[in-house]
Amino acid sequence: MPQYYPIFMDLKDQSILVVGGGNVALRKVQTLLKHGAVVRVVSPEIVPELRSLINDTTCCWFEKEYSSEDIGEARLVFSCTENEEVNRQVSFDAKSQYRPVNVVDDPEKCSFIVPSIMEQGDLKIAVSTGGSSPIVARQIRAELEKLFGSEMKEYLRLLKTWRTIVKNDLSPEKRSVFWERITDGEVRKLIQENRLSEAEGVVKQCFQSLLA
Ligand SMILES: C[C@@]1(CC(=O)O)c2cc3[nH]c(cc4nc(cc5[nH]c(cc(n2)[C@H]1CCC(=O)O)[C@@](C)(CC(=O)O)[C@@H]5CCC(=O)O)C(CC(=O)O)=C4CCC(=O)O)c(CCC(=O)O)c3CC(=O)O
Numbered sequence: 786m787p788q789y790y791p792i793f794m795d796l797k798d799q800s801i802l803v804v805g806g807g808n809v810a811l812r813k814v815q816t817l818l819k820h821g822a823v824v825r826v827v828s829p830e831i832v833p834e835l836r837s838l839i840n841d842t843t844c845c846w847f848e849k850e851y852s853s854e855d856i857g858e859a860r861l862v863f864s865c866t867e868n869e870e871v872n873r874q875v876s877f878d879a880k881s882q883y884r885p886v887n888v889v890d891d892p893e894k895c896s897f898i899v900p901s902i903m904e905q906g907d908l909k910i911a912v913s914t915g916g917s918s919p920i921v922a923r924q925i926r927a928e929l930e931k932l933f934g935s936e937m938k939e940y941l942r943l944l945k946t947w948r949t950i951v952k953n954d955l956s957p958e959k960r961s962v963f964w965e966r967i968t969d970g971e972v973r974k975l976i977q978e979n980r981l982s983e984a985e986g987v988v989k990q991c992f993q994s995l996l997a
């Protein structure tokens with residue numbers, strides 16, 4: 786089995802091809818649109834929920850069977866049909882043009898696989914079982930959702946606002962003392978309890994004590 790290398794990729798305005806229009810294609814398209822991609826769906830038929838995502842700018846539908854020219858400019862290719870022959874052809878065409886390809890019926894035909902994703906503000910956790918059990922990937926995602934709640938959004942927002950200040954005003958040694966202190970649990974817990982100004986106070990006080 787391949788040792789898949791995980792990366793977080795910027796898909797904003799990138800052209801992506803999705804072949805097939807069933808529920809699996811729908812799931813892939815939903816995630817792609819959420820990440821700013823421009824999606825072309827090629828399929829003779831599509832399910833109603835996918836049809837409702839079709840528009841003139843970010844998601845268009847070509848009502849036809851797949852042919853090799855459909856690869857076009859696509860940066861990533863997804864083959865989501867139930868037809869093994871078609872999936873094999875899409876995989877072959879994409880790989881011959883050095884485009885990363887995901888094929889839903891068989892990890893062997895993939896150059897990448899899609900993880901289960903949880904997010905909370907800037908926190909994004911992608912879970913993979915390397916294709917061994919997608920359902921376990923989904924279950925682990927659900928466990929992570931319990932572990933990291935909505936406080937993470939505010940917590941990371943607060944830490945982000947301090948990054949430039951700390952980089953400019955504290956020496957590298959003091960910086961690491963600062964980050965260790967404000968990520969030791971207290972600030973996150975205060976935010977969890979909706980005590981945001983107290984959380985900000987702890988950060989400010991820690992910063993000022995290190996300035997001296
Ligand atoms: C290899 C991979 C390729 C890829 O799609 O990238 C792949 C392949 C296959 N999935 C199959 C089945 C199911 N897939 C899901 C769900 C998800 N599958 C996803 C990813 C992946 N699925 C990649 C590996 C991920 C990894 O494990 O690292 C998720 C994470 C992401 C997403 O798709 O968006 C998403 C969960 C999202 C979430 O909820 O968080 C469910 C459960 C459900 O629907 O609830 C079932 C039914 C139960 C079951 O069979 O386990 C089958 C058998 C088909 C058959 O038997 O006919 C194959 C083909 C095969 O394994 O040969």
Ligand SMILES: NC(=O)C1=CN([C@@H]2O[C@H](COP(=O)(O)OP(=O)(O)OC[C@H]3O[C@@H](n4cnc5c(N)ncnc54)[C@H](O)[C@@H]3O)[C@@H](O)[C@H]2O)C=CC1
Nearest residue numbers: 805806807808809810827828830850851866867871889890
């Ligand atoms: N990777 C994953 O997460 C999962 C993968 N699967 C696999 O994915 C396959 C697809 O699942 P569903 O979406 O539920 O199937 P589905 O049968 O609902 O959809 C298949 C789609 O492919 C289209 N299609 C068929 N021939 C085509 C062609 N020549 N060119 C373009 N489009 C074509 C059909 O019009 C249809 O829209 C299943 O056969 C199964 O093996 C199933 C569950 C999860």
